Amino acid sequence: MSQMPRLHPDLDIMMEYSAGTLPLAQSACVFAHIENCAQCRQLVAELSDVGGALLAGLDPVPVGDSQLDAVLARLDEEPPLQYSAPARAPDSLPAVLQRLMRGDFSDLSWKSIGKSLRISYLSTGDTQHEFALYHIKAGGRVPEHDHCGSEMTLVLEGGFSDAEGSYHKGDFIFRRPGDVHSPTALQSEDCICVAVLDAPLKFMGWKFRWMNPFFKLRAS
Amino acid sequence: MLAVNCRVDGDAGAPSSARKDEWSECLGRIAQDQDRAAFTRLFRHFAPLMKAFALSGSKFSAIHADELVQEVMLKVWQKAGAFDPEKAAANTWIYTIARNCRTDMYRRLQKFDTAISAEDFDLEEESEEAFVVLHQHRNRHRVRELMQDLPPDQAQVVAKVYMEGKSHSEVASELDLPLGTVKSRVRLAIQKLQIQFER
Numbered sequence: 001m002s003q004m005p006r007l008h009p010d011l012d013i014m015m016e017y018s019a020g021t022l023p024l025a026q027s028a029c030v031f032a033h034i035e036n037c038a039q040c041r042q043l044v045a046e047l048s049d050v051g052g053a054l055l056a057g058l059d060p061v062p063v064g065d066s067q068l069d070a071v072l073a074r075l076d077e078e079p080p081l082q083y084s085a086p087a088r089a090p091d092s093l094p095a096v097l098q099r100l101m102r103g104d105f106s107d108l109s110w111k112s113i114g115k116s117l118r119i120s121y122l123s124t125g126d127t128q129h130e131f132a133l134y135h136i137k138a139g140g141r142v143p144e145h146d147h148c149g150s151e152m153t154l155v156l157e158g159g160f161s162d163a164e165g166s167y168h169k170g171d172f173i174f175r176r177p178g179d180v181h182s183p184t185a186l187q188s189e190d191c192i193c194v195a196v197l198d199a200p201l202k203f204m205g206w207k208f209r210w211m212n213p214f215f216k217l218r219a220s
Numbered sequence: 221m222l223a224v225n226c227r228v229d230g231d232a233g234a235p236s237s238a239r240k241d242e243w244s245e246c247l248g249r250i251a252q253d254q255d256r257a258a259f260t261r262l263f264r265h266f267a268p269l270m271k272a273f274a275l276s277g278s279k280f281s282a283i284h285a286d287e288l289v290q291e292v293m294l295k296v297w298q299k300a301g302a303f304d305p306e307k308a309a310a311n312t313w314i315y316t317i318a319r320n321c322r323t324d325m326y327r328r329l330q331k332f333d334t335a336i337s338a339e340d341f342d343l344e345e346e347s348e349e350a351f352v353v354l355h356q357h358r359n360r361h362r363v364r365e366l367m368q369d370l371p372p373d374q375a376q377v378v379a380k381v382y383m384e385g386k387s388h389s390e391v392a393s394e395l396d397l398p399l400g401t402v403k404s405r406v407r408l409a410i411q412k413l414q415i416q417f418e419r
C-alpha cells in the first residue's frame with residue numbers, strides 16, 4: 001500500500017455498511033474505499049464481531065425437522081466450494097469499480113460539462129442513488145454547486161481541493177444536504193472521483209445555471 | 221445414530237491461537253469430509269438463530285424467513301472451506317453469510333436489477349499479522365464478552381442496526397429520538413466494546 005487514506009467514512013456509515021443496510025450504490029463506494037484502506041478493513045472485521053455476538057444472543061425460533069430434511073436433501077446439488085484467496089494487486093483500481101465499469105476509464109461514455117469536467121454514469125441497480133465518475137482536468141474547477149441531498153465522494157486518482165481542505169487518492173468525503181462547494185482539481189494531475197448522490201446537483205453561478213434542467217438524478 | 225464428536229484431531233500443526241470451539245470444528249469437518257453429521261449439529265444450533273434473525277426486522281414473512289434459513293445453511297455448507305478459525309469466530313463468519321443472504325433477498329423482493337450481490341462486498345478476513353501491523357490486537361471473542369455489560373439503551377440501538385437491519389435514522393424515528401442521540405449511543409457502545417475507532 002503506497003499511502004493510507006487520510007479521510008474515512010464515519011462510524012454510522014461504517015456500521016450500516018457492516019450491517020448490510022447501506023444502500024447499494026453507497027455500499028459500492030464505501031467498499032471501493034476500504035479495499036485500499038487497512039484501517040477501515042480492520043474496523044469492518046471488528047464491527048462484524050458485533051453482528052456475530054448479537055446473532056449468538058438472539059432468542060432461537062424453533063425450526064422444524066422438515067426444514068433440516070429439505071436442506072439435507074439439497075446438499076448433494078451444492079457441493080462445498082474450493083477456495084483460494086484471490087490475489088489482488090495492491091493499489092490497483094478497486095475491484096468493485098472494475099466490475100461496474102466493465103473496462104477501462106477510456107471505455108466509458110463521458111458527458112462533458114464545460115472545459116474541465118466530464119461525467120460518466122455507472123449502473124449499480126440502485127434506483128435511489130446516482131453512481132458516477134467525475135473526471136476533472138488538472139487545475140480545472142467544478143462549477144459551484146449545492147447538494148440538495150447527500151454526496152459521497154471517493155478520490156480514485158489525483159486530488160482536489162475546496163474551501164474546506166484538500167483531498168487525495170483514497171480519501172472518502174461525505175457531504176450533507178445544503179453544503180455548497182466548488183472543488184478544484186490539483187494543478188499537478190487530473191482528478192478522477194466516484195460520486196454517489198441521492199438528489200441532483202444544483203449549479204449556482206449564472207454561467208452554469210442553464211445546465212440545471214439537465215441535471216436529473218441518473219440512478220440505475 | 222449420528223453421534224458426532226466435533227473434536228479436532230490430527231491438527232497438531234495448527235497454531236495454539238486457533239480457537240477450538242465446537243462450531244469452528246464442525247465447519248472444519250464439513251470442509252474436509254463433507255461431514256453431514258457435523259452439518260446437522262450446526263443446523264440445529266444456528267437455524268433457529270437464523271430464523272430469529274430473519275424475523276427480527278419484520279421485513280420478511282414467515283415463508284421468506286424459512287427460505288432465508290435454508291439459503292443461509294446451504295451457503296454455510298458450500299463455503300465452509302473458506303472459514304478460517306484463525307481469522308474469524310464461527311459466529312461472526314456465519315453472521316456475515318446471513319447478513320448477505322438477507323440483503324440479497326431483500327433486494328430480490330424489491331425487484332432490484334443488479335449484477336452485484338452482497339457477497340461481492342466481502343473482504344478477505346485480515347490475518348493476525350495485519351492487525352499487529354496496525355499495532356492492535358483483535359480478540360475475536362472479546363466483543364461477545366463485553367456485549368453482556370452494555371447498558372440497555374446502547375445495546376438496543378446496536379441490535380436494531382445489526383439484527384433488525386435498520387439505518388440510524390430509521391432507529392431514531394422508531395424510538396422517537398433525535399438522530400444525534402442514536403449516533404452518540406452507538407459511539408458509546410463501540411467504545412465500551414473496545415473497538416478502535418479513530419477518525
Ligand SMILES: [Zn+2]
Pocket residue numbers: 005007008009033034037038039040041
Ligand atoms: Zn478508511
